Amino acid sequence: MLLLALDTATPAVTVALHDGERALATAEEVDPRRHGELLLPAVDRVLATAGRRLADVTALVVGTGPGPYTGLRVGLATAAALGSAAGIPVHGLGSLDSIAYAAGLTEPFVVATDARRKEVYWARYADAGTRLEGPAVDRPAEIAGAVAGLPAVGAGALLYPEAFPGHREDLPRHASAAALAALAAERLAAGEELAEPRPAYLRRPDARVPTGYKAVTR
Incomplete structure (x- = not known):
């Protein structure tokens, strides 16, 4: 098993390569406005650090959110493209679940x-x-x-500490691809089927089709 995991549902652009027992390499950068710019270089960096190629990967795991529309779709689209190029399955896992798993x-x-x-x-x-x-x-x-x-x-x-008085500053703030991969590996080893990589947007995107065009006549 060699899992490539990535998540862009939170401000963190996070990637990890996991062999089913441990993370071989990880990359993470927090920048909510550069998901598209940072993700593929992070994938290349993780593979190079581990001394592996995409052809060695047996499956991909991508965080399915919830998260803002633009950032979330970067990870999902990239995972779909990489999975198609390598001919390997793409699994989805909740991004909040990865934070929970990392919290321990x-x-x-x-x-x-x-x-x-x-x-x-x-x-x-x-x-x-x-x-x-x-x-x-x-x-x-x-x-x-x-x-x-x-x-x-x-x-x-x-x-929002007033709503969450039990907030823990010592625990993870953003999604972690290493935790995502470890959770996926654990569930796959237990014989569980992982979900399809479908986004959990939970609300409609901000973009709207303009309405109220003024008619132009000649």
Whole structure:
């Protein structure tokens, strides 16, 4: 097993190569405006560091969000293109699940990332590998009661500490391709089928088809 994992659902552009037991190489850069520019060079860098080629990879794993439309589709489109070029399967895993897995908590907790528009993407977990609720997108104040008393992980929790009083600054803020790959490897080894790489946008994109054109006559 040689998994190439990537995620662009959060401000982090993150890539990892995993052999089923450990990450052989990783790359991560936090820049919410340069996903398209940074992703493929990161893939090349990870493969070169591990001394492998794309032809050696047996499967790809891509974070399916939730995340902002533009950033999320960069990772999904790139994974689809690489998978097609190499003739290998492409699996999808939730980006919040990778944050939860990287947190490593054994108690109930919540993961929240920044959804912009003064909202968060969030999900509730029984432990690092078991999601109980979500993902969903809400204003922090609307879910404050539901997450009260729970440790909170992720950039969204840090951005709205009044709604997430249990926020943990010592735990991951963004998605991690290394965690994504480790979680995928664990589930594949257990005989589980992974999901299709379909995006969890949770809301419509900002772009709209213009309306109200003024008629022009001659």
